[in-house]
Amino acid sequence: MRLSPKVYTWLCGLFASLGSIIFGYDLGVIAGVLSATDFIDTMGSRFSDPNLEGLITSIFLLGCFAGMFPVAYFADFLGRRKTIQVGALVYMLGGALQTGARSIDMMWAGRFFAGFGVGIMADLAPLYQAEIAHPSIRGRLTTLQQFMLGIGAFAASWITYGTSAGLKHTQAEWRIPLGVQIIPAIPLIAFILLLPESPRWLAEKGRLDEATRTLARLHAHGNVDDPFVVSQIEDIKAEIQRSKEIGSASWGELFTIPSNFRRVSLGFILQFSVQMTGVSAIQYYSTTIFTTMGFSATRVLLFQSINSIIALIGEACCVLWVDNTGRRLPLIVGNVVSGLSFVVGSILMARWPGTVDNNAAHYIFISTTWIFNFFFSSCIGPLSWAYPAEIYSTRTRAKATALTSSASWLSNFFIAQVTPVAFTHIGWKYYLVFAICGHTNALFVWAFFPETTGRRLEEMDALFTDAPLFIAHTSYAKRQDRYAVLLVILPLNLNTCSSHLVEKELREGIFICSSCSESLILHLSYRNLRPWGSF
Structure with a gap:
């Protein structure tokens, strides 16, 4: 019995997002590794410098940022699949260097190369998913990025908790978790070329017959005469003809054409705003944050492991319901709740820090973190990748998503560097930054982000040309x-x-x-x- 087209397309998108498991694992593993005593000894005396310790976390993000700009050229020249394959190969090099690290310098190199590979895969996975998806399930496909990221973080949290509890004070406590990160890259490298190439990329390269067959393979059991296949290929051909009349895509047109600049701005702001919810501060420095509330490092890793389960549940909810709820509503609600959770967290940290004997307050603090994580995972994180991937035309998509994704890495790097210093100098007041930003994020989305749910990719140029700047209370704020x-x-x-x-x-x-x-x-x-x- 043949798979239905929607299931086949969804499985293709699922496999392409294996790179997101790698991303999530790397985000989740580092907090447990940094606290391992043998790791601290191996890194040497320079590890005691907070800035150099923070660089182990943040240089990964610099690598992600560095990978953003080559990916724009590779994706347009080699295709989407081969570029994902290149990213996985670079990531394996970085993972091997981290696993075998004998000094902090070797660790920095490994983290940078791993970040470079992740930057490529994290940018290309949602782009590829958007380009193969039927409009009615595009949200479910592109939000797989965050769901698979959650699976990676889930695996990392439980593996680091297990090695911390059972292999404490040994090299295996941190080398095993770092070595495991290489595993998901192997099937991605081996089998990604078995997936269909993006039909839009094929058409852009003049391979229209192959693009038609690929669309038919994805959406119509191989029937090239299917009405949807015929309609889509005509749409794609019309867009390519418009592109030819304009000329080849350039970086400059992203800033000089008003509708392009509008989309790049919204994508950049969205990616930057995600980090200002406080998610990275919690991911990278949960041990530091929670120990200030009186919990041991092992107990903190347990809390993080439970947190990863909550995140998976939230991400699954997003994948299931995002095409019904639209894009705007989850982003608005998620940011409001995340801001409120940091308001409560700030009060608890200020009034009942770890030096005060009040277990109830401390566990309520943990609960606010779990509430934040659920709403971030179900509303904000997945859509921060899905929305930018679907708002650009085929000719500019690779370059534009590279720019917007760079905002994520820059803000992530900023948070990773600033957080340990901020907690040292201003303590709980640092939480107020995220409390404020959550609410300003929600207000900005409500005011300026058009709804894209249900629209074809070929409609996006017209949508962002015709829609007014202020979106709230207009038809452009409503899903189709x-x-x-x-x-x-x-x-x-x-x-x-x-x-x-x-x-x-x-x-x-x-x-x-x-x-x-x-x-x-x-x-x-x-x-x-x-x-x-x-x-």
């Missing part, structure tokens, strides 16, 4: 009705048919081929009255 049914009971010529209805058909899986204009076409739904994307 995924369950609308088009009834056509008289012969139509598509040249005279409402473009709004035609676009709705394409979004909903109710497809009218652009070449079929001479007769009646009736599609109550593409799949027996159920949207194509329904599971």
Whole structure:
């Protein structure tokens, strides 16, 4: 029995996001490694310098940032799959250097190369997923990035907890967790080329027949005459023709064309704002934060392991429901709740620090962290990758996502460097930064971010050209009705048919081929009255 197209496409996107497991694992493993006594001894006397210790964490993010700009060229020249493969190879080099590190210098090198590889994979996975996805499940595919990241963090937290509890004061306590990170890269390197290439990239390179076959393979059991396949390839060809009239894509047009600059700005701000929720401060320095509340390092690792389970639940909720909730609402709600959780956390840290004997207050503090993590994982984290990946045209997508992703690494680096110094000098007041930013993030999304749910990638140019700057209370703030049914009971010529209805058909899986204009076409739904994307 053949897989249905939606399941096959979803599985392709799932495999491509193996790189996100690597990303999540690396984020989750470092907190446990930094506190291992043998690791501290191996790194030498320079490790006692807080700035050099912080560099072990932050140089990974500099590597991610460095990987952003080559990826724009590699993705357009080599294709999406081969570039992901290159990123996995570079990451394996970095993982091997970390695992065998004999000094802090070797550790820095390993972290940088690992970050370089992660930067490539983290940028390309959601881009590839967006380009192969049907509009009705694009949100579910692109948010897999954060779900797989959560799986990596989950594995890292429990592995570091286990080695900390069972292999304490040995090299294995930290070398085993660092070595395990290499494993997910192996199948990614070995099998990524078995996946279909992005049909939009193939078409951009003039390989239209191959692009058509790939679309048919993804969405129609290989039927190149399927209405959706025909309609999509016509859409893609029209976009390519417009691109040819404009000329080859350049970095400059991202800043000189108003709709492009608007999208780059929104993507950059979104990625930067994610780190200002406080997520990285908790990820990297949870041991430091929680020990100030009176908990032991091993107990903190247990809390982080439980936290990783909560994150997975939140990420699964996002994958399941994001195409129903839209993009704006989860981002607004998630940021408000994250801001409130840091308000409560600030009060608890100020009034009942670890030096005060009040276990109830300390465990409430842990609970606020878990609440924050659930809403971040279900609302903010996944959409910070999904939204930028879907708002650009094919010709600019690789370059634009490289720019917007760089905001994540820059802000991540900033938080990683500043956090230990800030906690040393201002303590609980540092939490107020994240309490404020959570609410300002929500306000900005409410005011300026158009809703993209249900729209085709080829619609994004028009969306960001036509939508007003202030989005709130306009039709552009509302998601499209995924369950609308088009009834056509008289012969139509598509040249005279409402473009709004035609676009709705394409979004909903109710497809009218652009070449079929001479007769009646009736599609109550593409799949027996159920949207194509329904599971």
